[in-house]
Amino acid sequence: MIRLENVHKAFGDNKVLQGMTLTIPKGTSMVIIGGSGTGKSVALKSILGLIKPDSGTIHVDGKPADSGDRDAFLARFGMLFQGAALFDSLPVWQNVAFRLLRGSLKRPTEEARAIAIDKLRRVGLKADVADRLPAELSGGMQKRVGLARAIAAEPEIIFFDEPTTGLDPIMSGVINDLIREIVVEMGATAMTITHDMTSVRAIADNVAMLHAGVIQWTGPVAEMDASGDPYMEQFIHGRAEGPIEAVR
Amino acid sequence: MSQPSPLSPIGALARLGQMVLGALGAVGRVAIFGLSTFSHMLRPPFYPREVLNALLQVGWLSLPVVGLTAIFTGGALALQIYAGGARFNAEAVVPQIVAIGMVRELGPVLVGLMIAARVTSSIAAEIATMKVTEQIDALVTLSTHPMKYLVAPRVLAALITVPVLVGVGDIIGIMGGYIVATQNLGFNPAAYLKNTVDFLELRDIVSSLVKGAAFGTIAATMGCYYGMQSGRGAQGVGRATKGSVEAAAVLILAANFVLTGVFFSL
Helix, strand or coil, X not given: CEEEEEEEEEECCEEEEEEEEEEECCCCEXXXXXXXXXXXXXXXXXXHCCCCCCEEXXXXXXXXXXXXXXHHHHCCEEEECCCCCCCCCCCHHHHHCHHHXXXXXXXXXXXXXXXXXXXXXXXXXXHHHXXXXXXHCCHHHHHHHHHHHHHXXXXXXXXXXXXXXXXXXXXXXXXXXXXXXXXHHHCCEEEEEECCXXXXXXXXXXXXXXXXXXXXXXXXXXXXXXXXXHHXXXXXXXXXXXXXXXXX | CCCCCCXXXXXXXXXXXXXXXXXHHHHHHHHHHHHHHHHHHHCCCCCHHHHHHHHHHHCHHHHHHHHHHHHHHHHHHHXXXXXXXXXXXXXXXXXXXXXXXXXXXXXXXXXXXXXXXXXXHHHHHHHHHHHHCCHHHHHHHCCCCHHHHHHHHHHHHHHHHHHHHHHHHHHHHHHHHHHHHHHCCCCCHHHHHHHHHHHCCHHHHHHHHHHHHHHHHHHHHHHHHXXXXXXXXXXXXXXXXXXXXXXXXXXXXXXXXXXXXXXXXX
């Protein structure tokens, strides 16, 4: 279980998180929605320790996220970045097997390569992409490689940062289905941030609406459409009028 | 409290104070970054493959530019010393001055500046691009410390290879002078080489290699520092690259002054 309690984070005068509180039960898929610049990525990066919150607490399975062995902590996580964040200089299979080629999870090279090719197949890519460089792949293929890298070490918790941004609707659907299948198959705890409502319906068990640095509404995805929350209503239906100011 | 007018003497003093504090802050940040880099070099985990790749990029692939720079500089130096020496009948000192000029000053400084242009810019642009595309965040989530994986191997490679490049540059520069002197200026080849070898002291060679190590460390550290501090977007990458080369070039010249004083004024 991941628990954020009263988390604040500001960058200069820009107060991004202003008391965010959220619980993500173990083995469930939480999707955080909200407009651009509302702090979704900051929340996610705060859990991983990539950003240090100004105040508040973050616990993972009851233990503070910023204490204990950092390598062991990070080994529990996998993450798919918005732009895939593949390492340009490494071939695809070494990107996927990055964690298996070094550090505490190190395996023999042949075994790591076999696992990488297996994970590439799992996300619908053929073995022949393994030796290509990331720059030789399309955006959709790069996202799949990023997904394969996120699951390569069988993490307990997987984060997805805007998994369908920049993809066409068909490829978005493919990625959404893959995420759902993989999360269910692995029994992992998942946290996704997106503003794509199709992704929300495909991926989420629970939804949280982040606006103005706090969670405005959270609940099961099935109750999202009838939430009665004005922020949720406006976001779901994409209305310009409502409590969320639309800059024109 | 009201701010002083920027045009008033107090305002100008305040601006000067801010600039000094800003400069001192920057020196402190670079010093902490440098110490952190050396600390990560000494502590496991180590990434030998990254070090080998950096040795190739910094050392081997810099050889052509270093060689061309050195040979033309050595040749031009021979012509200048011959022409200048002719004014007071001292043309014969060409081998000695070419040797001392290349080994003590021009070899290390020109190689250092070439490395700043070629390697510092490349390191800064690469790391800055990795930062803006979240590759550095990805490294952290994959339990890999960016200082150990990206910074320490590059600085270590520069520390090892730039003295070697300086040594090679010194030799090629002297050979440039030798070719010009023997082919164009009528020097006897054997006498030229004997004069060169006889005139150089161990201290000259040691100072050259020590300068190489210092300049290599400065060049790689500045590239890594500016890359890691890069702002967002293409503009951030551009600023990081430009800033890294400027800082490396100025620091190399300043370090050259200090090291020359240490080796030859004491």
